[in-house]
Amino acid sequence: MTARTSTTQAPGAAGHAGEEAVLDVGPVAHGGHCVARHEGRVVFVRHAIPGEKVRVRLTDAGDDAKFWRADVIEVLEASPDRVEHFWRPADSLRAWSHGHPPVGGAEFGHMTLTRQRSLKSDVLTEQLTRLAGFEQAPPAWTGSVEAVGETYDGGSGLGWRTRASFSVTPGGRLGMHAHRSNHIVPVREMPLASDAINALRLWDLDLQGIDRVEVAAPANGSRPLVLLAPAPNTKEKRLRAIAAELPGDASVAAFDPLTGNVTQLRGRTWVQESAVGHDYRVTGDGFWQIHRDAPGTLVGAVTKFLQQGDFLRPGAVVADLYAGAGLFTAVLADAVGETGSVLSVEGAPGTSRDARKNLHAAAQVEVVQGRVERILRQKPRDFDALVLDPPRAGAGKAVVGQLVASTPRAIAYVSCDPASFARDLGYFRRSGWDLAGLRAFDLYPHTHHLETVALLVPGP
Template identity: 90%
Template sequence: MTSRTPTATQPQTGEAGHTGEEAVLDVGPVAHGGHCVARHEGRVVFVRHAIPGEKVRARLTDAGDGAKFWRADVVEVLEASPDRVEHFWRPADSLRAWSHGHPPVGGAEFGHITLARQRSLKADVLAEQLTRLAGFEQVPSVWTGGVEAVGETGDGGTGLGWRTRASFSVTPAGRLGMHAHRSDHIIPVREMPLASEAINALRLWDLDLQGVERVEVAAPANGSRPLVLLAPAPGTKEKRLRAIAADVPAEASVAAFDPLTGQVTQLRGRTWVQESAVGHEYRVTGEGFWQIHRDAPGTLVGAVTEFLEQGDFLHPGAVVADLYAGAGLFTAVLADAVGETGSVLSVEGAPGTSRDARKNLHSAAQVEVAQGRVERVLRQKPRNFDALLLDPPRAGAGKAVVGQLVESQPRAIAYVSCDPASFARDLGYFRRSGWQLTGLRAFDLYPHTHHLETVALLTPGP
């Protein structure tokens, strides 16, 4: 059944099709991206804020007449799953938000589900991607089939307060906010429960941010000085940015940054943060990449080194490479493992982050830091690798890079991924090149979101 009555926020153009209408849906299986699959009048609907098995009333948020599928948000639960709980954050609660005439903020789309069921759903997504995209007939036996909890000791099992980095938008009125999913609509916020106490304590929502389009915050888990990055709107003068910086609490450094070039300009204090992990210190400048869950660095490093050491691919004298190396999180640990008789090639494409890696690794003579595209550097610096480690961005490595990795003929490859779809796609490329999956673990490093992290070990086939 569909209601033809538009709400106050429904677009009034013919191009919107059925957008803004409501439909009663029987919710089917979870899908990659934070949705569940439902059907309405013969059409697939990807519905957010639902749980498989529920019956819901949903608002169609993207429902053009010519679209292959529609999107929707739950506005009322007619038959609830036993795994449904009250959402911990009002701006992200679809039921509350739409009752006030606007969509919920993104970034906590699983907050209405128990943590145990969240992990079960994430495992279902990974399993589906492995069979559909990687070409397995069934879930590979090297994986337990589960997604492992991380950080429960620190958060008391709530899944809150784990983010050491957070990204915000700014409303037209100059207030801190966040975007709704797939929308230009910005909703003001006055807390971020997934963020650490150090980020929330800055109370950036109390500031007048007019002249700024985006705010990035990094607050290292080691308690060192936070960094607030301001992305200015076109035409904003430095004087205005310095006025905003003066209102940021004194315990934080403040800098301006250009999201397109990555250029960072000091406004107060440092333009970088000092991170600590696995016995090493790391300088990370501006927007430079760092794992956002406070326990992610140790968790991922532990999984990678365990896989490589068990297969004797990582040992004193080994020749290894860290690809998409960032500021050198994995590189430093690999350097420890191979010792002075081994070598580590550390490859990062972003110039600023590569400069951080050089600073962080300057005392490790066995490390060579190379800035550039992974496939180009591997062609220019061929070696007899014992192991390659790659931790690519969400888009994955891609066919060309996988081809170059295979051509390098390492004894093993450790693949760290934050996206099950791109990982499964790349795994399919490896398998078609004769490689096999010999180890796989999945971690819940992003509680209350649909994201998960995987660590895989790949070896050449017999």
């Protein structure tokens, strides 16, 4: 039974936002929160652990809302898996004691890594049963979320991000947004980021005139890139003054988040990434896996699935869909050799240009820019295998239908979102396809995110 312990409304807050309540915390749910109930209404609680009793502050609690949201401000009965948060700005208890919400991006940092992975496994199982139609965790999956990078981080789950995104406070200091909020919290470190990103000391800069900062620091130690998104009417002279304050080994460029256009200020407008024996040019804020060990981990899982089923071999015909700068394409080209062929499809024009540069020496690769479903219609082939690595929203029903219609022998599906993956897997299963293999990886420690790699094959 839950009870409200305070009915004091925060000045100007809508509905019940700002009120406090004591809640018994229920199971984890997709999205980085746990489920509780308050006076018959579902409340999604962040910074809790199932089984705890906590005091929360309601953050989104309209009278007509189907559910409310809340942050933990005090732990009354703690889980044995609760630990002190490693990063003060992301610690809900500390942040709210100072009158403001915590930053997002480290919402699982208050619990052990073992419990984090257990909860991620619970979320994936729940999505597979609810959206993909399984009665329980499928036999193709061991049920575990695998740790990645422990040799490098010593089991701490820190220092893995090779890319980071920051906001800027009204006073021009480096900051990060609170979850689902316009509030920006100043930061003076980023423990999840690599040493190379923290070494830039962006928090020491006066960033007035800048709306957003993106940083890429490749794990191979090559030159980092700092991207500055200027506020309206900010002059180039101001941008160059900020660039001059950054360490000399960093490239600096201005960029437009809406168009992706990048303007050189100093050094290069791209970074050189390395993975599985290949180098990749990635321009501006083009996509690249952010965990230092993610490229090798995901490529290894994909190629192992496809090679075990004899879907990837010399002479095979394969495609890399949502190919980005060509991470999977280059390895597929190695595997099929000169007698095979690889169709590499990417929708973003700038990223597709990078793929052309990265793969120009591989004659067996055809790089095409455009929508996946359109390109598959235009270039029908008898595919041995497809590699599918869509954005967080997943492929969707129309694309899945097109993939099934192309009749490949197998599909390796890489996903960063268990809900969209499970939904798409449900589409495949209803089209007669089977889940032949599934692995889950903890490529985002101290957050609720995880990555999956699945092998899908036509049913008998």
